[in-house]
Amino acid sequence: AQSVAQPEDQVNVAEGNPLTVKCTYSVSGNPYLFWYVQYPNRGLQFLLKYITGDNLVKGSYGFEAEFNKSQTSFHLKKPSALVSDSALYFCAVSALTSGNTPLVFGKGTRLSVIA
Amino acid sequence: EPEVTQTPSHQVTQMGQEVILRCVPISNHLYFYWYRQILGQKVEFLVSFYNNEISEKSEIFDDQFSVERPDGSNFTLKIRSTKLEDSAMYFCASKDYNEQFFGPGTRLTVL
Numbered sequence: 001a002q003s004v005a006q007p008e009d010q011v012n013v014a015e016g017n018p019l020t021v022k023c024t025y026s027v028s029g030n031p032y033l034f035w036y037v038q039y040p041n042r043g044l045q046f047l048l049k050y051i052t053g054d055n056l057v058k059g060s061y062g063f064e065a066e067f068n069k070s071q072t073s074f075h076l077k078k079p080s081a082l083v084s085d086s087a088l089y090f091c092a093v094s095a096l097t098s099g100n101t102p103l104v105f106g107k108g109t110r111l112s113v114i115a
Numbered sequence: 116e117p118e119v120t121q122t123p124s125h126q127v128t129q130m131g132q133e134v135i136l137r138c139v140p141i142s143n144h145l146y147f148y149w150y151r152q153i154l155g156q157k158v159e160f161l162v163s164f165y166n167n168e169i170s171e172k173s174e175i176f177d178d179q180f181s182v183e184r185p186d187g188s189n190f191t192l193k194i195r196s197t198k199l200e201d202s203a204m205y206f207c208a209s210k211d212y213n214e215q216f217f218g219p220g221t222r223l224t225v226l
């Protein structure tokens with residue numbers, strides 16, 4: 001069975017500083033990995049994904065994530081945080097076994113960027 | 116840019132009543148999903164749908180839930196007899212190949 005762990009409930013960072021939101025996963029076979037962001041009273045917005053290829057994936061709004069197979073991690077990063085990045089971030093995994101495999105989400109990490 | 120839409124945005128109902136949550140997936144997508152998010156908790160998978168039938172369902176998706184694609188565009192989730200614990204945000208998603216696109220959600224409040 002697939003699972004995702006986001007070990008931090010909350011991450012606080014000063015505006016302009018780099019940010020990292022951690023994610024580790026467990027899946028049988030090769031994983032599809034995703035990051036979604038949720039702003040208050042809004043749906044889930046796709047940020048980026050890893051399917052195959054380059055371990056460093058670049059996504060929306062300047063975010064990137066690094067796939068590390070040996071550590072089963074897919075941490076989300078941004079070189080310089082903005083106050084507008086404050087939101088709830090979800091890591092998700094899907095097994096690369098069928099086209100219709102659902103996403104399994106982590107519990108989410110609340111990012112707070114302080115001006 | 117095409118997007119998944121959901122109606123209503125907020126539904127309030129009495130315990131024991133039936134509710135139908137509606138979704139319009141992106142038109143050329145083939146895979147459809149419902150997820151829910153109880154307030155303050157993680158997003159949980161309910162059911163996936165492909166080729167006019169359920170592909171997979173979670174243990175949450177018991178007999179009180181059903182899904183339907185009645186007219187080739189809408190994708191609905193029916194909860195037959197709502198319980199207090201069904202109060203949550205319900206998200207519809209559709210997928211083409213790799214990436215699931217989520218709708219804005221329907222907030223269901225059961226009183």
